[in-house]
Amino acid sequence: MMQRLTLAVAIAALALGSTAGCSRSGGPEGPTPEQIEAERLAAEEARLAAERAEAERLAAERAAAERRAAEAERAETAAAREILEERIHFDYDRSEIRSEAEQQLMRKLAVLRANPEVRLRIEGHCDERGSIEYNLALGQRRAEAAVNWLRGYGISADRLETVSWGEDRPLVRASNEDAWAMNRRNEFRIIAGGDRLRNPAGS
Template identity: 50%
Template sequence: MFVPRRSTAALLMAVVALSACKSKPAPAPAPAPAPAAPAKPAFNKDSADAAERARAAAAAAAAAAEEARRNAAALAAVKATLAKVVYFDYDKDEIRDDQKATLEAKVPILTSNPALRIRVAGHTDDRGSDEYNIALGQRRAASVKRYLAARGIADTRIETISFGEERPVASGENEEAWSQNRRAEFEIIGGGDSIKAPK
């Protein structure tokens, strides 16, 4: 006898809610869910709306996250292109033909991000004189800067430094290690917060 009485009360409340909706005496915050049997208690509507809003927000957030992920991936790709290392021949500062594409890929990024400033660091292998190699690394960085300047990048946006043979990426007394160490590295030193991918 206790249980039916309770379900009757619930039914009564649902009817009241439906009639209120029908006569539109007061603006309902949202369309009521389709009546179900047994109908949901009206006091659940707010939490249902909240759940719906949360679902929508989650979807939007997911979309935004996806967008951000895409942007981040694009930005990472841009930064990776900008950072891609250029390699040199022994005791040489000329840009090798097989390295020009690496530099060319950086040009549109620098062109479409005029606030971007970079630092080019020249490195050498450890076969020459320690001291002369700092000067050689500087010459390699300067050679990269000249190349980019010739492609229209203001040379005030490019700093050059050298680490000589002091910061190798590969160890070993062989051509494989040496060739990896004879390089120019690129670092963003300004305008890196709002990089756009080139159109």
């Protein structure tokens, strides 16, 4: 940069000298003022282009860094969300939390603790067998079983809503043991504070 500036000044001085010489001697070989001006402009343009390129490089670097950070954040949020939304399943005509469901709830508990602004709606569902009305009540009991478990570990009841859909919203529309086992479940929906989540287990 400095060199270019020096070069430009030297050229300018030379041009000035030759003009004076010309006026004095009137020799035809020296650059015309137009040429000098054009050269100056070219130099200026090159300088600006270089500056732009540099700024762009820096911006790209910054954006890349930001992207990486956002991606990590998204990944963390997604992981946390996945943990929160993971379904838990129940035995037939039962609302007791099974042992593997307890592991799932334990992970949810950690996420809920790390994200105190998160609120959940827990939906109880049943399989198609039995009376439709009884299943509505059973779904409610399943939803509240999860609420009670989480409350037992200090999660405020204000953060947890419940609703039962009974047998109305099956995950799998089929009438066999596998389908029934899939349909006896709690769904967990994040209803607030879910835009950015910390995942204490990840990173």
